[in-house]
Amino acid sequence: MPSDIVLFNPMPVKHSVAVVNEMTTSLQVPLVNIPLSLLALVRMAMDDFTVAIINAPVDANYTEMILKACRDTLCFGVSSMTCYQIRDGLNVSAAVKEQYPDLPVIWGGYHPTTQPEQTLANPNIDIVVRGQGGITFKEVVERLHSGETLEG
Numbered sequence: 335m336p337s338d339i340v341l342f343n344p345m346p347v348k349h350s351v352a353v354v355n356e357m358t359t360s361l362q363v364p365l366v367n368i369p370l371s372l373l374a375l376v377r378m379a380m381d382d383f384t385v386a387i388i389n390a391p392v393d394a395n396y397t398e399m400i401l402k403a404c405r406d407t408l409c410f411g412v413s414s415m416t417c418y419q420i421r422d423g424l425n426v427s428a429a430v431k432e433q434y435p436d437l438p439v440i441w442g443g444y445h446p447t448t449q450p451e452q453t454l455a456n457p458n459i460d461i462v463v464r465g466q467g468g469i470t471f472k473e474v475v476e477r478l479h480s481g482e483t484l485e486g
Contacts, residue, residue, distance in 0.1 A: 338383035339475060340403045341376070341411045343369035344422035345390040371413045371443060378468040379475055383408070390422060397426055404434055408478055411471070413443035420445055427458040438478055442467045 369389050376385045386403050390396045404410050410430050412423040427439050442463040446453040450462045461484065463470050477484055 337386035337403060338408045338479070339379060339385045339411065340400060340407050340409075341369075341372045341385060341387045341413070342396070342400060342423065342426060343372055343387065343389045343391070343413055344419040344426065346415065346417055346419050369413065372411075374468050375411070375442075375471050378472045382472075383475060383479075397429055400426055401429060401433055404430055404437060407437065409438040409440055409475060410434075411440040411442065414441060414445045415443060416445040416448070419443075424456060424458065427456070431458040440471070440474065442471065 369387060372387050372389075376387065379385055388396050388399050388403065393399055400410070410427070412427060414420050414423045423441070427441075430437060430439060438460045439458060440461040440463060441453050441459050446462045447464040450464055453459055453462050461474060463474065474484060476482075
Protein backbone atom coordinates (compact mmCIF):
# COMPACT_ATOMS: atom_id res chain seq x y z
CA MET A 335 0.00 0.00 0.00
CA PRO A 336 1.52 3.36 -0.97
CA SER A 337 2.05 6.02 1.67
CA ASP A 338 -0.01 9.19 1.59
CA ILE A 339 2.97 11.22 2.80
CA VAL A 340 6.67 10.63 2.16
CA LEU A 341 9.06 12.44 4.52
CA PHE A 342 12.83 12.77 4.06
CA ASN A 343 15.68 13.50 6.43
CA PRO A 344 18.61 14.51 4.17
CA MET A 345 22.24 13.57 4.73
CA PRO A 346 23.70 16.00 7.30
CA VAL A 347 27.26 15.65 6.00
CA LYS A 348 28.89 15.22 2.60
CA HIS A 349 28.34 11.78 1.11
CA SER A 350 32.05 11.04 0.96
CA VAL A 351 32.00 10.65 4.75
CA ALA A 352 29.23 8.07 4.52
CA VAL A 353 30.27 4.53 3.69
CA VAL A 354 28.07 1.55 2.94
CA ASN A 355 27.97 -0.97 5.77
CA GLU A 356 28.29 -4.30 3.94
CA MET A 357 26.49 -6.20 6.71
CA THR A 358 23.33 -4.08 6.73
CA THR A 359 23.49 -2.23 3.36
CA SER A 360 22.78 0.96 5.29
CA LEU A 361 25.06 3.99 5.42
CA GLN A 362 27.36 4.70 8.30
CA VAL A 363 28.05 8.33 9.14
CA PRO A 364 30.20 9.65 11.96
CA LEU A 365 27.21 10.88 13.96
CA VAL A 366 23.78 9.86 15.09
CA ASN A 367 21.01 11.52 13.14
CA ILE A 368 17.56 10.42 14.25
CA PRO A 369 14.83 12.36 12.43
CA LEU A 370 13.02 13.49 15.59
CA SER A 371 11.25 16.36 13.85
CA LEU A 372 9.82 13.97 11.25
CA LEU A 373 8.73 11.54 13.95
CA ALA A 374 6.79 14.40 15.55
CA LEU A 375 5.03 15.08 12.23
CA VAL A 376 4.14 11.42 11.85
CA ARG A 377 2.51 11.48 15.28
CA MET A 378 0.30 14.38 14.20
CA ALA A 379 -0.77 12.80 10.89
CA MET A 380 -0.78 9.04 11.47
CA ASP A 381 -4.44 8.78 12.48
CA ASP A 382 -5.57 10.04 9.09
CA PHE A 383 -2.69 9.28 6.70
CA THR A 384 -0.04 6.64 6.09
CA VAL A 385 3.46 8.07 6.35
CA ALA A 386 6.87 6.81 5.23
CA ILE A 387 10.11 8.28 6.56
CA ILE A 388 13.27 7.89 4.52
CA ASN A 389 16.37 8.74 6.53
CA ALA A 390 19.48 9.34 4.42
CA PRO A 391 22.04 8.40 7.12
CA VAL A 392 20.62 4.87 7.34
CA ASP A 393 18.75 4.22 4.08
CA ALA A 394 21.04 3.22 1.23
CA ASN A 395 19.86 4.29 -2.25
CA TYR A 396 17.50 6.78 -0.63
CA THR A 397 16.84 8.83 -3.77
CA GLU A 398 15.59 5.75 -5.58
CA MET A 399 13.52 4.78 -2.53
CA ILE A 400 11.94 8.22 -2.46
CA LEU A 401 11.13 8.25 -6.17
CA LYS A 402 9.45 4.87 -5.86
CA ALA A 403 7.58 5.88 -2.68
CA CYS A 404 6.32 9.14 -4.25
CA ARG A 405 4.59 7.38 -7.16
CA ASP A 406 1.04 7.61 -5.72
CA THR A 407 1.54 9.93 -2.78
CA LEU A 408 -0.15 13.14 -1.65
CA CYS A 409 3.02 15.10 -0.88
CA PHE A 410 6.76 14.90 -0.24
CA GLY A 411 8.23 16.59 2.83
CA VAL A 412 11.82 17.50 3.72
CA SER A 413 13.23 18.62 7.06
CA SER A 414 16.49 20.57 6.87
CA MET A 415 18.92 22.26 9.19
CA THR A 416 21.27 24.95 7.87
CA CYS A 417 24.06 22.61 6.82
CA TYR A 418 24.78 20.09 4.07
CA GLN A 419 21.20 18.88 4.47
CA ILE A 420 20.11 21.79 2.29
CA ARG A 421 22.18 20.59 -0.68
CA ASP A 422 21.10 16.96 -0.30
CA GLY A 423 17.47 17.94 0.24
CA LEU A 424 17.51 20.19 -2.83
CA ASN A 425 19.06 17.46 -4.97
CA VAL A 426 16.39 14.96 -3.94
CA SER A 427 13.59 17.54 -4.27
CA ALA A 428 14.77 18.27 -7.82
CA ALA A 429 14.68 14.54 -8.64
CA VAL A 430 11.16 14.29 -7.20
CA LYS A 431 9.95 17.34 -9.16
CA GLU A 432 11.53 16.02 -12.37
CA GLN A 433 9.62 12.75 -12.06
CA TYR A 434 6.46 14.13 -10.40
CA PRO A 435 6.16 17.82 -11.39
CA ASP A 436 2.71 18.25 -9.81
CA LEU A 437 3.57 16.62 -6.46
CA PRO A 438 3.64 19.24 -3.67
CA VAL A 439 7.07 19.48 -2.03
CA ILE A 440 6.95 20.80 1.54
CA TRP A 441 10.02 21.92 3.47
CA GLY A 442 10.30 22.47 7.21
CA GLY A 443 12.99 22.50 9.85
CA TYR A 444 15.48 25.03 11.15
CA HIS A 445 16.57 26.45 7.80
CA PRO A 446 13.14 26.96 6.21
CA THR A 447 11.91 28.44 9.50
CA THR A 448 14.64 31.09 9.55
CA GLN A 449 14.86 31.58 5.77
CA PRO A 450 11.37 30.97 4.34
CA GLU A 451 11.68 33.37 1.39
CA GLN A 452 15.04 31.93 0.37
CA THR A 453 13.66 28.40 0.67
CA LEU A 454 10.57 29.16 -1.41
CA ALA A 455 12.71 30.84 -4.09
CA ASN A 456 13.81 27.34 -5.16
CA PRO A 457 11.56 26.10 -7.98
CA ASN A 458 11.51 22.59 -6.50
CA ILE A 459 9.91 23.70 -3.22
CA ASP A 460 6.22 24.58 -3.09
CA ILE A 461 5.38 25.06 0.59
CA VAL A 462 7.28 26.00 3.76
CA VAL A 463 6.12 25.09 7.25
CA ARG A 464 7.77 27.27 9.90
CA GLY A 465 8.46 26.66 13.59
CA GLN A 466 7.00 23.74 15.51
CA GLY A 467 5.06 22.63 12.49
CA GLY A 468 3.09 19.58 13.59
CA ILE A 469 -0.33 21.21 13.64
CA THR A 470 0.38 23.34 10.57
CA PHE A 471 1.74 20.37 8.64
CA LYS A 472 -1.35 18.33 9.41
CA GLU A 473 -3.60 21.19 8.27
CA VAL A 474 -1.60 21.58 5.03
CA VAL A 475 -1.83 17.85 4.32
CA GLU A 476 -5.57 17.80 5.06
CA ARG A 477 -6.10 20.71 2.67
CA LEU A 478 -4.03 19.05 -0.05
CA HIS A 479 -6.04 15.87 0.44
CA SER A 480 -9.39 17.65 0.18
CA GLY A 481 -8.30 19.91 -2.69
CA GLU A 482 -8.75 23.05 -0.61
CA THR A 483 -6.58 26.12 -1.06
CA LEU A 484 -3.80 26.91 1.40
CA GLU A 485 -5.08 30.49 1.73
CA GLY A 486 -5.32 31.62 5.35
